[in-house]
Amino acid sequence: xxxxxxxPKPPGKRxxxxxxxxLKGMAVTGRNLVGSFFTKERMTxxxxxxxxxxxxxxxxxxxxxxxxxxxxxxxxxxxxxxxxEKECPPQCIYIVLERDAEGKSLKRPKIFDIDVSVCxxxxxxxxxxxxxxxxxxxxxxxSTGDRFEGLLFHKERLAKSADYHMRLRPxxxxxxxERRKAEEEKKAAxxxxxxxxxxxVKDADANPTASANPKPEGGEA
Amino acid sequence: xxxxxAAVDAAGWFAPEQLPMLPQRLVEHLLSLTGAPxxxxxxxxxxxxxxxxxxxxxxxxxxxxxxxxxxxARAQNRIGPNRAGWFGLLQPxxxxxxxxxxxxxxxxxxxxxxxxLAPVLIVLPAILALGVLPYGRDWTPLPLEAGLLFFFxxxxxxxxxxxxxxxxxxxxxxxxxxxxxxxxxxSYELPLILSALGVVMVSGTLSLQEIAAQQSGFHFGFIPAWxxxxxxxxxAGLLFFxxxxxxxxxxxxxxxxGESEIVAGHMxxxxxxxxxxxxxxxxxxxxxxxxxxxTLFLGGWQPPVPGLAYVPSWxxxxxxxxxxxxxxxxxxxxxxxxxxxxxxxxxxxxMIPMALLTLPAAAIWHFTGRGxxxxxxxxxxxxxxWIILGNVFNxxxxxxxxxxxxxxx
Numbered sequence: 084x085x086x087x088x089x090x091p092k093p094p095g096k097r098x099x100x101x102x103x104x105x106l107k108g109m110a111v112t113g114r115n116l117v118g119s120f121f122t123k124e125r126m127t128x129x130x131x132x133x134x135x136x137x138x139x140x141x142x143x144x145x146x147x148x149x150x151x152x153x154x155x156x157x158x159x160x161x162x163x164x165x166x167x168e169k170e171c172p173p174q175c176i177y178i179v180l181e182r183d184a185e186g187k188s189l190k191r192p193k194i195f196d197i198d199v200s201v202c203x204x205x206x207x208x209x210x211x212x213x214x215x216x217x218x219x220x221x222x223x224x225x226s227t228g229d230r231f232e233g234l235l236f237h238k239e240r241l242a243k244s245a246d247y248h249m250r251l252r253p254x255x256x257x258x259x260x261e262r263r264k265a266e267e268e269k270k271a272a273x274x275x276x277x278x279x280x281x282x283x284v285k286d287a288d289a290n291p292t293a294s295a296n297p298k299p300e301g302g303e304a
Numbered sequence: 305x306x307x308x309x310a311a312v313d314a315a316g317w318f319a320p321e322q323l324p325m326l327p328q329r330l331v332e333h334l335l336s337l338t339g340a341p342x343x344x345x346x347x348x349x350x351x352x353x354x355x356x357x358x359x360x361x362x363x364x365x366x367x368x369x370x371x372x373x374x375x376x377a378r379a380q381n382r383i384g385p386n387r388a389g390w391f392g393l394l395q396p397x398x399x400x401x402x403x404x405x406x407x408x409x410x411x412x413x414x415x416x417x418x419x420x421l422a423p424v425l426i427v428l429p430a431i432l433a434l435g436v437l438p439y440g441r442d443w444t445p446l447p448l449e450a451g452l453l454f455f456f457x458x459x460x461x462x463x464x465x466x467x468x469x470x471x472x473x474x475x476x477x478x479x480x481x482x483x484x485x486x487x488x489x490x491s492y493e494l495p496l497i498l499s500a501l502g503v504v505m506v507s508g509t510l511s512l513q514e515i516a517a518q519q520s521g522f523h524f525g526f527i528p529a530w531x532x533x534x535x536x537x538x539x540a541g542l543l544f545f546x547x548x549x550x551x552x553x554x555x556x557x558x559x560x561x562g563e564s565e566i567v568a569g570h571m572x573x574x575x576x577x578x579x580x581x582x583x584x585x586x587x588x589x590x591x592x593x594x595x596x597x598x599t600l601f602l603g604g605w606q607p608p609v610p611g612l613a614y615v616p617s618w619x620x621x622x623x624x625x626x627x628x629x630x631x632x633x634x635x636x637x638x639x640x641x642x643x644x645x646x647x648x649x650x651x652x653x654x655m656i657p658m659a660l661l662t663l664p665a666a667a668i669w670h671f672t673g674r675g676x677x678x679x680x681x682x683x684x685x686x687x688x689x690w691i692i693l694g695n696v697f698n699x700x701x702x703x704x705x706x707x708x709x710x711x712x713x
Contacts, residue, residue, distance in 0.1 A: 101694020105639070112379040112638040125381040 140252050143219030145199045146208050148241045155242035160216035163192040167208035167217055175201035176208065197241060199225065200234040215259050221251050320616040324443045328353040353445045357434050365587045366396035372633050379637035399580075406576035413474030414573060422472055422570075423578040425465035426585035429458045433592040438513040440605050440618035451512035452504065455596055456497055459551070462589060463489045466553075466560060466570050469582070473573035481569025484644060485560035488550060491651040492557075496547035498659035499540040502666035503531055503600045512596075516604025525610060530603035534674075535682040536665035539690070541601035543659050545631075548593040550651070553586060554632060556639035559647060594628040595621070602628075654697050661689055 119125050129136045146167075150158035163180040181193035209218045220243070227233030249256040316322060317329050331352040335345045370385065370392060377384030385392035410419055436451035438444040448454050463486060470482020507515045521529040531537035550557040561569040571582045598604055602624050605617035642650070665682040672678040 098691075098695055101690060101697070109634060109638045112634065115381050116375065116379045116634070116637070119378045119381045126383065127381060128383045130383075 138221050138223075140254060142221050143206055144204045144223060145202050145220050145225070145236070146197060146206075146217050146241070147220040147222075147243045147247075148195065148217055148238070149215065149245055149248050150242050151245050153244070155239065155244075158244075159191060159238075159242060160214050161192050161195060162190040162214055162216070163188075163195070164214070166211050166213070170207050170211045172205060172207065173201045173203050175199070175203075192238060195238040195241060197236045198234065199236055200230065215263060218248055218252075218255070321440065321442065321618075323616065324356060324440060324618055325353075327356050354435065357445050358431065361431075361434055361588055361591055362584075364591065365584055366400070368587055368629065369399065369583070370395050372636075375630070375633040376637050379634070403577050403580040408576040408578065409573075411474055411573050415472040415474065418468050418472035419573070420578075422465050422469035423574065423581035423585070425468060426462060427581055427588065429461040429465070430585050430588035430592050432458045434588065434595070436512055437592070437595040437599060438516045438604055439595075439621050440616065441517075443618060444513045447513055448511070450510040452500065452510045452515070452596075452600075455512070455592075456493075456500075459589075459593070460493065462551070462585075463493075465585075469574070470570040473570070475573050477566045477568075477572045478570045480566045481560045481562065481572070484562070484566075485553065485570060487644075488553075488557065488559055488647060488651075491648055492547045492550035492655070495543050495651065495655035495659040496551060498656065499543040499547065499662060500596075500600055502536050502540045502662045505663065505666045506531070506536075506670050512599050512604075516599050516606065519603040520606055522610050528603055528606060528608055530601060530606070532601040532603075534669060535679060535686055536662045536669055537601055539658060539665070539686045540662040541597070543655055543662070544597050544601065545628075547655065548590075548597055549632065549635065550647075552590045552593055552632075554590065555636040556641050557647060558641060559644055562641065564641075590629065590632065591625065594625050594632070598624045598628060650697070654693055657693060658686075658690060661686055 115125065149160050150156075151160065152158035163178050165178050165180075168174075168176045168178045175198045177194065177196040177198075178192050179194040181189045181191050183189055204219070206219045225234075245256070245260070249260070317326055328349045332345050332349040335348050340348075373395075374384040374392070385395040388394040388398045410416060433455050435446040436444065436448050436454050438447075438451075444451075466485040466489070467482045470478040470480075470485065473479070503515060504510060507518050509515060509518075519528070519530045523529055523533070527533055532541045553560050559565075559569075561571065566572070571579060574582060598621065605621040607613060607615060607617075607620050608624075665685050668685070669678040669682045672681055
């Protein structure tokens with residue numbers, strides 16, 4: 084007792100009332116027992132089907148295809164370049180390019196299938212895509228009674244709007260949108276410059292006295 | 305109990321105090337109207353009385369299985385079952401249906417007959433033990449002169465059935481569980497009975513209804529004259545409570561089951577309704593031993609506050625058993641499981657000496673007039689050994705801080 088202040092003894096070496104520790108332990112659980120009825124913050128349970136825990140922005144599972152605008156088929160960013168198909172480690176992506184009657188590429192997929200029972204959620208497809216067309220989804224309620232057809236996602240199932248992407252991962256989607264916008268502006272500016280140039284050439288052709296232009300017309304940029 | 309049905313008028317039957325006896329009286333009365341032989345009437349009356357006990361405690365078992373999960377959940381800041389019905393009230397029903405529809409697997413190496421017998425044998429003593437408890441002033445289903453003796457004799461059957469279950473399963477984990485159960489239950493039976501002996505010495509009777517009836521009245525007008533509020537009764541009551549946890553195989557003494565160590569102990573090879581029967585036996589045994597503890601130390605059906613005698617006595621019994629059962633749940637929510645050597649050490653080096661000390665304490669208390677002087681004499685007799693024993697137990701016998709050879713140097 085005297086040297087309690089100088090050197091604290093381990094709990095087993097101090098004289099105490101036997102059973103006091105048990106009461107202390109019961110007080111802890113008792114506080115939870117009563118407190119859980121009064122303090123909402125104590126309760127960590129999320130009532131799952133009715134409530135959902137917010138998913139992390141970095142949470143990812145199976146990929147989805149992004150489309151701009153309202154039409155999932157026409158607005159699809161995917162050009163069926165098949166880079167993701169080739170990069171996919173478990174080879175769960177299957178793409179068929181859509182061609183017109185002459186066999187010319189229409190730059191959009193006729194078939195785009197992902198077998199999510201094979202997919203390993205690595206996200207390589209989303210990383211390699213140069214067209215910002217495929218991203219990893221946050222959907223996790225995918226259980227199905229049919230393990231073959233039910234887990235083979237077709238184009239219609241995979242297509243989700245750019246707004247959905249924005250809601251799911253605001254940071255990433257904003258960056259993508261800004262980049263795309265900048266690219267579009269650059270493209271538009273280039274097109275405008277080209278048009279202006281073409282116009283100037285045309286003007287020069289129409290009025291050869293103004294300036295002599297040695298460059299032939301119709302040069303591809 | 306021996307009064308013929310005709311002697312009690314119908315108004316008396318429906319009096320709140322007499323309510324638990326209603327089924328028995330109704331059956332006896334209706335049979336006597338048909339002119340059935342006397343033997344048949346009394347047998348039917350006994351069956352009705354037993355049926356009342358069974359019905360009440362089976363529904364209490366169902367309710368407790370839900371309440372236990374709710375209380376444990378709240379102690380861990382969870383919500384607990386709330387899907388089946390309002391506040392999960394249909395959960396016991398859902399559990400029952402699940403258990404009934406499950407496949408009943410009997411292992412190839414099991415002793416088929418004993419394997420079947422064990423779950424039946426574990427429910428049986430619990431039900432029999434429930435029969436001798438005095439639930440109210442006038443109602444003891446089986447008013448035995450040596451009810452306490454009967455209770456302990458029948459209660460010892462539980463060990464046997466647990467061992468049968470472990471042995472008959474023909475498998476290793478059940479066998480380990482059964483070995484643990486035998487050593488634990490036999491060890492804790494000693495202090496359990498020793499702590500009850502003090503009550504027998506002071507009351508001078510083995511009849512449970514007599515023991516309950518003797519604890520009537522109040523000290524100073526407000527402290528109930530229960531055995532718990534005497535120095536020896538306090539210690540014996542605590543010891544009895546601890547032993548009853550061990551006897552009922554409940555946490556923190558649930559070594560025979562020990563989910564994290566030996567799967568489910570003696571119940572490992574059981575499935576379906578046999579598995580449910582083990583739980584039923586366990587919970588009915590819990591009710592029985594809690595009821596016995598109440599009768600011995602908490603005044604049985606006596607009201608805890610003066611001036612509430614108009615409340616039927618069986619309501620007080622039910623209220624007290626609820627409080628004690630809640631304590632069991634609270635303890636289960638609080639403490640981790642003991643190791644087997646700690647458990648045995650605690651029984652033999654702490655519980656039994658203390659239980660033995662309550663006997664001279666009870667004797668001294670009785671012969672010094674049961675007053676203030678008796679308190680003065682008996683309290684140090686128990687308090688000093690308790691503190692010394694508890695601290696020595698903590699210092700010498702409990703394992704010290706473990707030293708890790710490489711980490712601690």
